[in-house]
Each structure stands twice: as C-alpha cells, then as structure tokens.
Amino acid sequence: MKPIVVLICGLLLLVGCHTPAPPPTPDPDAELIEKGRQIFFNETFDGNGRTCGTCHPAENNFAIDPAFIASLPDDDPLFVAEFNPALKENFENPRLMREFGLITENLDGFDDLANKFTLRGVPHTLGLRFTIDSSLGPRTGWSGDGSPGDGSLRSFATGAVIQHFTKTLNRVAGVDFRLPTNAELDALEAFQFSLGRQQELTLPLPLKGTVANRGQAIFNDLTLGKCSACHFNAGANFNPNIPFPVTGNLNFNTGVEDLPDQPQDLTGELVPPDDGFGIPGDGTFNTPALIEAADTGPFFHNNAIETIEGSVAFYNGDAFNNSPAGQLIQQATGSGINLDGTQVVEVAAFLRVINALENIRQSIELLEPVARKSHQTVEQGLQLLDLAGRETEDSIMVLSAGGLHPEAVQHLKEALRLTRKAKRSIFSKSHLARQAIEQQQKARAELVETS
Amino acid sequence: MLKHIIIAATIFILIFGAFSVQAEKSTEMFIPIGQSPGLSGEYTVMGKIDQVNARDQSIKMSGPSGSYTVRMTKHTLIYLDRSKTQLPNSYGTLADCKAGDMAEVKFVDNARSKPIEWIKVQKAK
Numbered sequence: 383m384k385p386i387v388v389l390i391c392g393l394l395l396l397v398g399c400h401t402p403a404p405p406p407t408p409d410p411d412a413e414l415i416e417k418g419r420q421i422f423f424n425e426t427f428d429g430n431g432r433t434c435g436t437c438h439p440a441e442n443n444f445a446i447d448p449a450f451i452a453s454l455p456d457d458d459p460l461f462v463a464e465f466n467p468a469l470k471e472n473f474e475n476p477r478l479m480r481e482f483g484l485i486t487e488n489l490d491g492f493d494d495l496a497n498k499f500t501l502r503g504v505p506h507t508l509g510l511r512f513t514i515d516s517s518l519g520p521r522t523g524w525s526g527d528g529s530p531g532d533g534s535l536r537s538f539a540t541g542a543v544i545q546h547f548t549k550t551l552n553r554v555a556g557v558d559f560r561l562p563t564n565a566e567l568d569a570l571e572a573f574q575f576s577l578g579r580q581q582e583l584t585l586p587l588p589l590k591g592t593v594a595n596r597g598q599a600i601f602n603d604l605t606l607g608k609c610s611a612c613h614f615n616a617g618a619n620f621n622p623n624i625p626f627p628v629t630g631n632l633n634f635n636t637g638v639e640d641l642p643d644q645p646q647d648l649t650g651e652l653v654p655p656d657d658g659f660g661i662p663g664d665g666t667f668n669t670p671a672l673i674e675a676a677d678t679g680p681f682f683h684n685n686a687i688e689t690i691e692g693s694v695a696f697y698n699g700d701a702f703n704n705s706p707a708g709q710l711i712q713q714a715t716g717s718g719i720n721l722d723g724t725q726v727v728e729v730a731a732f733l734r735v736i737n738a739l740e741n742i743r744q745s746i747e748l749l750e751p752v753a754r755k756s757h758q759t760v761e762q763g764l765q766l767l768d769l770a771g772r773e774t775e776d777s778i779m780v781l782s783a784g785g786l787h788p789e790a791v792q793h794l795k796e797a798l799r800l801t802r803k804a805k806r807s808i809f810s811k812s813h814l815a816r817q818a819i820e821q822q823q824k825a826r827a828e829l830v831e832t833s
Numbered sequence: 834m835l836k837h838i839i840i841a842a843t844i845f846i847l848i849f850g851a852f853s854v855q856a857e858k859s860t861e862m863f864i865p866i867g868q869s870p871g872l873s874g875e876y877t878v879m880g881k882i883d884q885v886n887a888r889d890q891s892i893k894m895s896g897p898s899g900s901y902t903v904r905m906t907k908h909t910l911i912y913l914d915r916s917k918t919q920l921p922n923s924y925g926t927l928a929d930c931k932a933g934d935m936a937e938v939k940f941v942d943n944a945r946s947k948p949i950e951w952i953k954v955q956k957a958k
Contacts, residue, residue: 488859489857489859490859491858491859491862491924492859492862492863493923493924523857527856527857528857529856529857529870530856530857530858530860530861530864530869530870531856531861531864531869531870531871531872531873532856532869532870532871532872532876533856533857533871534870534871536870536871537856537870537871540860540864540870541857541860541861544860544863544864545860552920552921553863553921553922554863554915554916554919554920554921554922555863555864555865555868555916556865556916556919557916557919561864561865561868562870564870567870661858661859
C-alpha cells in the first residue's frame with residue numbers, strides 16, 4: 383500500500399511541477415490566424431475534396447514535390463483526376479503531376495481545356511509578407527497575376543477554388559464549389575501572412591563557413607554573381623540601391639521556358655509553352671525569395687531543375703544570358719553571368735546555409751511553446767513537435783547534401799532525436815524540447831557568428 | 834554603371850512592358866457578379882443596362898447612384914454570368930449585353946474616368 387501512496391504523491395508533485403507557464407502576450411490576430419489555419423487545412427468549399435493544404439501541406443514546407451506526392455495514398459484529393467470521372471480529362475495530367483509535381487493551370491482562359499493550359503510547380507507559401515508587394519501592386523503566384531479580383535493575396539483563394547477545387551469542368555459557383563466568403567478570405571490572408579519568417583534578412587551575415595561565405599560575397603557582388611540585383615538580401619525584391627523605375631517584387635523573363643531539355647518536354651506529353659504574366663502573356667515570371675529555396679525544390683515555375691546547384695548554374699547558360707533579363711544584366715554591367723563550377727557551388731552553399739538558418743529559426747519557434755508549456759492542447763503540442771522535427775530534417779538534408787558544416791549536422795541530428803523523444807514522452811516533453819532548442823542553438827552557432 | 838542601368842531599364846520597360854498591375858482574368862469569369870474579391874462593392878459599379886450603343890462601344894447603365902455611361906475598348910472583356918441558372922459562365926460579345934440585364938463593370942485602374950476593363954452581364958434565363 384505504501385508504495386502506491388508514494389507513487390500517487392509523486393505523480394501529484396509531477397503534475398504540480400507541470401503548471402503551465404503564463405501565456406505570452408496575446409497576438410491580436412491570433413484568433414483570425416487560427417481561423418485561417420482551420421480553413422486552409424480543412425475547408426473544401428463544397429468542391430472536389432481538395433483543401434488549400436492539399437497542395438500546400440505544412441509538413442512539406444507548404445509545397446509539394448514528387449517525393450512528397452509519392453508518399454500520398456491513391457485516394458488523396460490531390461489525385462482527384464484519377465478517380466473522379468468528371469475530372470478525368472483536362473483537369474490535371476496525372477503522369478506529370480506524379481513524375482514532376484506539376485499542376486494544371488488555365489491562366490490564359492478556359493475555352494480550350496485540351497490545348498490551352500500551363501503546367502506549373504507548387505510554390506511554398508512561406509515569407510509571403512515580403513514577396514508580394516511591388517510599387518505597382520501585388521504580385522501573386524508564379525507569374526505575379528495569380529489572383530482574380532484585386533490581384534491580392536486575400537483574393538488568391540477565390541481563384542484557387544475555381545481552378546483546383548471544382549467538382550466538374552463547368553465550374554459553376556454554387557454548384558461545383560462555393561466561393562470563399564469575405565470573412566474566410568480575411569482569415570486565410572492572415573494565416574498565410576503568419577507563415578515563415580516575419581522579417582527580411584540583412585546581408586552580409588557573419589557566416590563561419592569558408593565556402594558559404596565566399597558564396598555570399600559572389601551573390602552580393604553586382605559585377606560577378608549579380609544575384610542581389612533581383613534578390614536583395616536573398617529575398618524576392620529588387621535591389622533598392624539600384625535605380626530602377628519600379629520597386630519591390632518584380633517580374634522578369636529569365637528564359638526558363640527556353641531551356642533546351644526540360645524534363646516534362648522529354649515525356650512526349652503535351653506541354654504548351656507558358657507565356658507568364660497577362661493574357662496573352664509577356665513571358666515574364668515573378669521573382670521568388672531564395673531564403674526558403676534550398677529545401678523547396680524543384681526550381682522555377684515549371685519545376686525544370688531539381689537541385690539548388692543546377693538552379694544557380696542556370697544563370698550561366700544561354701537560356702538566361704540570351705533572355706530579356708539576361709540582356710538587361712549585360713547592358714547594365716557590360717557582361718552576362720559567367721560563374722565557374724566552384725563559384726556555382728559556393729553560391730549554392732550560401733543558399734543552403736541561409737535555408738538551414740531559417741529552418742533552425744522555425745524549429746526553435748515551434749519548440750518554444752512546448753518548452754514553455756504554452757501550447758493550448760496535447761494535440762497542438764504534438765503537431766508543433768512534428769513540424770519542428772520536419773524542419774530539422776530539412777536543415778540536416780540541406781546541409782548534408784551540400785557537404786556543409788558536419789558539426790552543425792551532428793547537433794541537428796541530436797535535436798531531431800530529442801524532438802522525436804519529446805513527441806513520444808508523456809512527462810518530459812517540455813524538458814526535452816528545451817534540450818532540443820539548445821542543440822538547435824549550437825547548430826546555429828556553427829553556421830554563423832552569434833552575438 | 835548608373836547611366837547604363839537607367840538606359841537598360843528604360844529599354845526593358847519600353848520593350849517588355851511587364852510592369853502593370855494585373856489580376857487573373859481567367860478565373861474572374863467564373864465569379865458571379867457582385868462577388869469579385871476586393872473589387873465588388875469598392876471599385877466596381879453595378880446596375881441595370883439601359884442602352885447598348887454598338888457604334889461607339891458604350892453602355893448606358895443605371896443603378897443606385899444614378900445613370901452613367903461606360904466606355905469599352907477592344908481590350909474590354911465581356912463575361913456572361915449564368916450562375917443563377919446553374920450554367921457555366923463564358924465570354925460574350927457586345928451583342929450579348931441587352932437592355933434590362935444586370936451588369937457589373939470594372940474600370941481600368943479602378944478610375945471611373947477611364948474605359949472599362951471588364952463587364953459581367955448576368956443572364957438570369
């Protein structure tokens with residue numbers, strides 16, 4: 383009997399020790415963001431079963447790629463064209479979706495579905511606060527004209543429901559889907575703006591790695607890499623230090639469509655050229671941020687290139703240097719972009735390291751509520767730990783695949799082990815989450831000088 | 834360097850003109866009148882078509898704020914909204930715009946002094 387009493391007392395003490403910390407200052411938008419999260423992942427808008435999260439899953443950086451697609455069951459709504467007879471023809475190309483992660487879009491109109499379409503990858507939705515605004519209005523989607531209505535991120539969901547959620551190709555509002563209400567659009571916008579980083583980087587960073595540091599220097603050198611002209615601070619905005627008639631997030635024709643051996647073109651499937659912005663298109667596409675790039679490939683609007691090294695090397699090729707954007711660079715600087723093999727790898731190493739730093743930041747942000755015990759429910763705690771684990775997996779992958787910072791990778795592997803253990807633990811979640819945060823911080827200290 | 838950039842940028846804009854605001858026009862067609870996000874109720878005008886003048890490509894409408902005439906150009910898109918009858922929406926022509934039809938118009942740059950960018954005409958039967 384005595385051991386039982388001791389056990390009960392011990393448990394009561396443990397419970398007492400687990401008194402939740404006072405919640406942080408409430409975010410005035412928290413309720414709206416949470417409502418947006420629920421809509422984003424659960425609302426089908428009376429359509430074919432897809433949600434926003436179907437193509438933008440949180441566990442895969444809010445994007446999909448062939449590897450993630452291969453992990454889905456055959457009855458996942460992503461594959462609705464494979465099991466819904468009304469959507470069997472001219473809604474998606476299942477082969478190209480599974481092999482290359484390409485989604486069908488009818489940006490130039492719905493009047494000839496068999497022949498008039500584009501096939502595009504799914505962009506992530508991280509850091510949207512800094513990747514949409516230009517001095518001429520919002521730029522959404524791969525070609526900057528992805529939203530109906532006023533063209534804003536808030537309106538984006540309306541167009542997405544019409545394009546991707548419909549039960550039939552008639553696309554009749556009220557029959558094949560319902561359109562999002564204004565309140566739903568407000569919530570979805572707030573949720574999407576809450577995703578990922580909430581501030582821009584300020585380059586140069588005091589990076590510790592020799593290769594990544596050289597890559598950063600090349601990236602920022604307007605006479606060598608010239609990357610920072612369009613990707614200021616490795617973001618999505620044009621360099622404000624270069625006099626240009628417009629500012630912010632801009633469109634350019636970089637010649638991606640002129641690449642000679644695009645994977646999807648080699649299949650023999652019909653892949654019409656993508657004319658980009660406008661109807662008819664002017665061939666331009668929107669500038670994406672690079673901070674989140676290394677773990678969200680394949681790259682470019684048509685998923686043409688699989689690796690971050692390949693995407694940097696693209697700017698050395700004829701497709702870019704003969705493109706309008708390449709010509710602009712040549713006219714402005716007297717030469718095109720011509721990096722050698724080591725320089726390509728160095729720029730890619732820089733992009734890998736800043737991506738890993740962002741993964742670490744996100745992992746810590748996800749672990750902190752568990753460490754502080756400020757999450758609302760057990761389920762929410764598990765979800766935070768799951769996402770923290772996935773971010774950590776990404777940082778390990780991004781660094782390892784580039785042969786970068788093995789010491790940091792060891793810390794990240796330990797952080798991952800602790801995060802997974804925290805997920806399984808009943809009583810030590812908070813303690814293990816704190817330990818995982820410490821390992822993340824040690825990994826970060828291997829990558830960048832910390833003050 | 835600076836001079837080169839300005840010259841190059843100017844040439845770029847003159848040639849490629851990629852610097853205009855553009856919302857997606859293709860899915861706009863499927864949005865019933867009065868429901869265009871960020872536009873309806875704020876920048877667009879709704880009313881009943883009173884008269885269609887094919888010769889000068891204009892439409893006279895009347896609504897709660899009175900009567901007004903809107904001008905079209907060869908770039909103006911005409912959407913036929915059949916969602917009330919549960920039929921698919923489609924593109925139309927000026928000939929589809931009939932007196933008595935409800936319509937919604939969006940002006941170029943949301944400026945009422947300019948021609949219209951699109952008109953949605955509700956077809957109730």
